Amino acid sequence: MKDKKTGIKSLRIFKWIGSVLLVQLILINISAAFHAYSLTHYYDDDKVRNQQPSQGKPFLRTWRMMTGKKLARSLIQYYPTIPYDTVLLTTANGKKLEAWYMKADSAKGTVILFHGLGSNKGNVSGEAFEFNSFGYNTMLVDIRAHGNSEGIVNSIGYKESEEVKLAYDHILKKGEKNIVLWGMSLGAVIITKAIWQYDLKPQKIILEMPFDRMQDHIRARSRISGFPGEPFGFFVTFWTGIEQGYWGYGHKTSRYVKNINCPVLLQWGNSDEYVLKEETDRIFASLKSPKKKLEIYEGVGHTPLVSVNQLKWDETVTEFLNDN
Numbered sequence: 127m128k129d130k131k132t133g134i135k136s137l138r139i140f141k142w143i144g145s146v147l148l149v150q151l152i153l154i155n156i157s158a159a160f161h162a163y164s165l166t167h168y169y170d171d172d173k174v175r176n177q178q179p180s181q182g183k184p185f186l187r188t189w190r191m192m193t194g195k196k197l198a199r200s201l202i203q204y205y206p207t208i209p210y211d212t213v214l215l216t217t218a219n220g221k222k223l224e225a226w227y228m229k230a231d232s233a234k235g236t237v238i239l240f241h242g243l244g245s246n247k248g249n250v251s252g253e254a255f256e257f258n259s260f261g262y263n264t265m266l267v268d269i270r271a272h273g274n275s276e277g278i279v280n281s282i283g284y285k286e287s288e289e290v291k292l293a294y295d296h297i298l299k300k301g302e303k304n305i306v307l308w309g310m311s312l313g314a315v316i317i318t319k320a321i322w323q324y325d326l327k328p329q330k331i332i333l334e335m336p337f338d339r340m341q342d343h344i345r346a347r348s349r350i351s352g353f354p355g356e357p358f359g360f361f362v363t364f365w366t367g368i369e370q371g372y373w374g375y376g377h378k379t380s381r382y383v384k385n386i387n388c389p390v391l392l393q394w395g396n397s398d399e400y401v402l403k404e405e406t407d408r409i410f411a412s413l414k415s416p417k418k419k420l421e422i423y424e425g426v427g428h429t430p431l432v433s434v435n436q437l438k439w440d441e442t443v444t445e446f447l448n449d450n
Contacts, residue, residue, distance in 0.1 A: 154357065154361055155361060155365070157361075158358070158361035158362045158364070158365045159365040159368075159369070161358075161362050161365075162362050162365035162366040162368075162369050163369060164195060164196060164197065165197070165282065165344070165347075165362070165366065166279055166280055166281060166282060166366060166369065166370060167196075167197065167271075167278055167279055167280075168197050168198065168199040168200075168244075168271040168272070168278055168279075168280065169196055169197065169198055169199060169278065170198070170199045170278075171198065174196045174197070174198045175198035175201075197244065199271065199272065199273075199278075200244055200245055200246040200249075200272050200273055201246070201273075202246050202247070202248040202273050202274060203248055204248035204249060204251050205248060205251070206226060206228055206251055206254070206255075207255070208228055208255075208258065209228070209229075210226045210227060210228045211226070211227045211228075212224060212225070212226060212227075213225040213226070213227050213265070213296065215267075215289070215292040215293065215296060216292075217270065217288055217289075217292070218288065221270055221275070221276040221277045222275065222276045223267065223268060223269070223270060223275040223276070223289060223292065224247075224267075224268050224273065224274040224275050225247065225265055225266060225267040225268065225293060225296075226247060226254075226264075226265070226266045227263070227264070227265045228254065228258060228263065228264045228265075228266075229263050230258045230261050230262055230263050230264075231261075232261065233261060233262060233263045234260075234261045234262055234304060234447075235262055235263070235302065235303075235304025235305065235306060235329065236262060236263040236264065236265060236297050236300075236302045236304070236305055236306070237254075237257040237262045237263070237264050237265070237306045237307075237308055238264075238265045238267065238290075238293045238294065238297060238305065238306070238307050238308070239253060239254055239257075239264060239265065239266045239267065239308045239309070239313070240267055240269065240289065240290065240293075240307075240308070240309040240310070240312075240313030240314075240316060240317060241266075241267075241268075241269070241272070241273075241309075241310060241312075241313050242310045242311030242312045242313055243280070243282065243283075243311060243312040244272070245272065245310075246268050246272050246273030246274075247266035247267060247268045247273055248266075248273065249430075250266055250310065250313075250430075251266065252430060252432055252433060253308065253310075253430070253432050254266050256432060256436075256439070256440060256443070257308070260443075260444055260447060262306070262447075263302075265293055265296070265297060267289055267293050269286045269289045269312075269313070269316070270285075270286060270289065279370075281366075281370040281372070282312070282340055282343065282366060282370075282377070283312050283315040283316050283319060283340070283377065284319070284340075284370060284372050284377050285370070285372075286312070286316045286319075287316045287319035287320035287323050287324070288320075289316065289320075290307065290316055290317055290319075290320035290321075290324075290326070291320050291323075291324045291326065294307070294320070294326050294328070303329075304329050305328045305329055306328060306329060306330045306331065306332065306447070307326075307328045307330075307331045307332070308331070308332040308334075309331075309332075309333060309334065309336070310334045310335065310430065311334070311335050311336065311337070311400070311401075311428065312336075312337075314333035314334055314335065314336035314379075315336045315337060315379050315382075317331055317333065318333070318336065318379050318382035318383050318386065319379075319382050321382065321385055321386055322381070322382035322383075322384075322385040322386075323382075325385070327388070328388055329388060329389075330388055330389045330390070330391070330446070330447065331386065331388060331389075331390050331391075332390075332391045332393070332443065332446070333390065333391070333392050333393070333409075334392075334393045334394070334431055335393070335394050335395065335398055335400070335401045335406075335428060335431075336379050336392075336401070336409060337379065337400065337401050337405060338378060338379045338380050338401075338405035338406075338408050338409055339363075339375070339377065339378045339379075339380075339405075340363050340366065340367075340374050340375075340377040340378075341359045341360065341363040341374070341375065342359075342401075342402070342405050343400070344358070344359045344362045344363055344366070345358070345359030346399070346400045346401070346402075347400075348362075349399075350399055350400070363375060379409050380408045380409050380411075380412040381412070383409055383412050383413045383414065384412055384413075384414050385414065386413060386414055386415050387414060387415055387416075388415060388417075389415060389417035389418070389446070389449070390413055390415045390417070390418045390419070391418075391419050391421065391442070391443070391446040392406070392409065392410055392413070392418065392419070392420045392421070393420075393421045393422075393423065393431055393439075393442070394406045394420070394421075394422055394423070395422070395423040395424075395425070395426025395427055395428070395429070395431065395434070396422055396423070396424060396425070396426070397425050397426055397427045398426070398427050398428045399427055399428055400428040401428060406420070417449075419446065421438075421442050423435055423438065
């Protein structure tokens with residue numbers, strides 16, 4: 127009789143523990159779904175842009191922790207100091223993308239530049255100026271939901287590969303034969319995805335600090351915000367994919383680069399808090415190209431490399447571009 131009572135009590139405890147774990151799992155997934163939505167939507171709203179930390183407001187702090195912070199569309203603050211043309215590209219769903227095109231005298235080719243997540247084409251004008259000084263035409267593209275391009279949703283690089291295809295085709299139609307693709311962070315990721323998806327044939331590509339797996343990127347954002355990387359990274363990756371219509375765990379730069387055959391320059395700073403060494407090593411090892419180079423910048427974080435060490439950047443990039 128005593129054993130029977132003990133068994134019933136144990137069963138109740140297990141049921142209670144199971145109920146608690148189930149509730150926690152449900153809450154984690156609800157929170158992850160909210161965070162996935164927040165990470166992929168950008169608002170052209172000054173209230174969002176100027177929102178202040180909810181210090182001293184327990185409910186707001188808890189709510190933001192549960193749902194994530196709203197993101198503001200990036201505003202263009204830097205413009206080219208040389209003449210440029212504004213180009214409009216149109217996505218398959220009718221969204222207008224804005225780009226700048228700048229000519230160089232006796233151009234050796236054209237470099238198409240893609241900015242990172244939450245940035246815009248104005249923020250890569252420094253790199254564009256350097257490429258112009260090297261004798262290349264340049265085209266700077268605002269990816270969807272950034273800068274002056276239309277849209278409010280960004281899929282963290284999965285669908286934005288279309289931007290690369292549109293820009294590449296635009297330059298190709300000009301009769302350009304020497305097309306170089308350059309991208310920073312998310313811009314580098316979408317270049318690799320576009321080559322994998324559309325079988326583009328650029329002459330060379332330069333990738334600066336791309337993340338490998340989307341889960342790596344979300345884990346890094348969580349880590350930098352002071353939260354554990356897991357299970358946040360796992361669940362938000364799942365819900366981001368579900369909400370955006372793709373399998374989040376398959377969104378991997380190291381997968382896409384296996385289709386790259388042209389020369390590749392991969393650059394990364396060893397103090398990068400967003401992209402870890404193991405990610406960079408995986409990407410470099412997966413590159414199929416027989417002509418590939420990894421350049422590491424000592425003591426540099428997730429920031430434009432040219433602005434931190436212009437001399438090294440210029441020397442490395444010009445050597446890569448001039449190497450036949």
